[in-house]
Amino acid sequence: MGTFEAKLAELGVTLPDAPAPAANYVPYVQVGDMLFVSGQISKDGDKMITGKLGDDMDTAAGAEAAKVCAIALLAQVKAACGGDLDRLKRVVKLTGFVNSTPDYTEQPQVINGASDFIGAALGDAGKHSRSAVSAAALPFGVAVEIEGIFQIG
Amino acid sequence: MGTFEAKLAELGVTLPDAPAPAANYVPYVQVGDMLFVSGQISKDGDKMITGKLGDDMDTAAGAEAAKVCAIALLAQVKAACGGDLDRLKRVVKLTGFVNSTPDYTEQPQVINGASDFIGAALGDAGKHSRSAVSAAALPFGVAVEIEGIFQIG
Amino acid sequence: MGTFEAKLAELGVTLPDAPAPAANYVPYVQVGDMLFVSGQISKDGDKMITGKLGDDMDTAAGAEAAKVCAIALLAQVKAACGGDLDRLKRVVKLTGFVNSTPDYTEQPQVINGASDFIGAALGDAGKHSRSAVSAAALPFGVAVEIEGIFQIG
Numbered sequence A, B, C: 001m002g003t004f005e006a007k008l009a010e011l012g013v014t015l016p017d018a019p020a021p022a023a024n025y026v027p028y029v030q031v032g033d034m035l036f037v038s039g040q041i042s043k044d045g046d047k048m049i050t051g052k053l054g055d056d057m058d059t060a061a062g063a064e065a066a067k068v069c070a071i072a073l074l075a076q077v078k079a080a081c082g083g084d085l086d087r088l089k090r091v092v093k094l095t096g097f098v099n100s101t102p103d104y105t106e107q108p109q110v111i112n113g114a115s116d117f118i119g120a121a122l123g124d125a126g127k128h129s130r131s132a133v134s135a136a137a138l139p140f141g142v143a144v145e146i147e148g149i150f151q152i153g
Helices: A003-010 A059-080 A107-126 B003-010 B059-080 B107-126 C003-010 C059-080 C107-126
Strands: A028-031 A034-041 A088-099 A129-135 A144-152 B028-031 B034-041 B088-099 B129-135 B144-152 C028-031 C034-041 C088-099 C129-135 C144-152
Touching (some): A003 A107, A028 B088, A034 A059, A059 A088, A059 A107, A059 A144, A088 B129, A088 C028, A107 A129, A107 A144, A129 B129, A129 C088, A129 C129, A144 B129, B003 B107, B028 B059, B028 C088, B059 B088, B059 B144, B088 C129, B107 B129, B107 B144, B144 C129, C034 C059, C088 C107, C107 C129, C107 C144
Parallel strands (some): A034 B129, A088 A129, A129 C034, B034 C129, B088 B129, C088 C129
Antiparallel strands (some): A034 A144, A088 A144, B034 B144, C028 C034, C088 C144
């Protein structure tokens, strides 16, 4: 087990298999050392984490959903690295979309669920730039979708 | 006619001229072999394809609008390649914004209109990462806007 | 004072200090000559510029908010360049999110507040690709959030 996955285990997280999209696109594309990972929705195993912030889901639950997206992103990075997550050099950018009402204002606290997890799991390699905004709606009614750009070696 | 444009012709698609924005930005910027293309709205010739998914436009019509965005993206890539679309090496990333109501959930099926077209037209070079989310609203009331990152040679 | 900052001074703009996020992420990440800057919200000094386009803020005020985001982006670029903004080679891509009602259609005119300023300040280096979409809501209720990709030397 690599260093990053050992740290994930300490945090109680085992990366799931990285699912392939059920459509005409792929989970990630690598160009040079840059890896572009498709938007990962808040789906824990087979269970969609649905909800609209500001309506039927609170910020703490939203942050948990964002963490699930971050785990899914790392699972894709691991797959892109041929199973060796330690080839991840840097989380470059996360863009987080929060399914919310028009008057919701705690998008950053929701996406912190992903940022805090990545910071805890990856240390300096996890220091990322990011944006956090609301989407009017998200696929399947999920609460959060996050896409990412990563540098791998 | 290059390979990709011959395939487009088979699919009944002729790339339009690539319009320049009517403002203080440009349709694309190239850095090394990476090409960043500005968001292309669903506009067919001079006709804006307007609508809000979940309200006055259905998913099938949304997918058609997404295909129009994909054609506009390829037109910009062709222009960036000095007219030779075969210099396109890979569609790296598409980010699709769907103009929808707050309870709409079929963003992926809408953006499949772009992904399926690009898959049919470009084969392996068209295998892209992507995100599909809803925007609260889009310029001119269009149904779909898609931006893209491409690798060109 | 460098060339770009002299031009900014002509335009009456002094770049503020570049604030660090109050959370587990960073304002920018550099990979090679590419700089990814976190989404900058419309915040002038300590004052959040809040509002929803199509409701309690008009397009001209939204464009002013977008300019504030552009100034914040350049402040981060300057910090990433060790204080020498002239190391900025190119504004590659801006993605602008406008806090708006579902029927608002002037997202491009709002984000022009950023694009026009960058064009005036940076000339050819400021010619960028961009997308302009609405977000259902934004952090703290701000009117605009803009993220950027830059090439630096």
